[in-house]
Amino acid sequence: xxxxxxxxxxxAVILAAFLPLIFAIVWRGYGPPKSTFIxxxxxxxxxxxxxxxxxxxxxxxxGALIGTWVCVVFLVKY
Numbered sequence: 001x002x003x004x005x006x007x008x009x010x011x012a013v014i015l016a017a018f019l020p021l022i023f024a025i026v027w028r029g030y031g032p033p034k035s036t037f038i039x040x041x042x043x044x045x046x047x048x049x050x051x052x053x054x055x056x057x058x059x060x061x062x063g064a065l066i067g068t069w070v071c072v073v074f075l076v077k078y
Contacts (some may be wrong), residue, residue: 011059018067025074034075041068 001009026060044065051057 007058007060011063014060014063016066018071021071022074025071025078029078031075031078034072037068037072037075041065041072046067 021030038054044061048061050055051061
């Protein structure tokens, strides 16, 4: 497999890994501290922008950034 294909696969896997947490937040009322996810999201965004500037961005990091901020949205809403 090429590195690009593995990057796409890693992005899909990491996005899928956030699904159980999102389901737990929405349907079971699980509520981890919002501050931890906001800090995690900000740090992921800093890393994402750094990788983007160095032309080293991959879909694994993009998936982590998207998944984290989707969790933040659900934590704030529910």
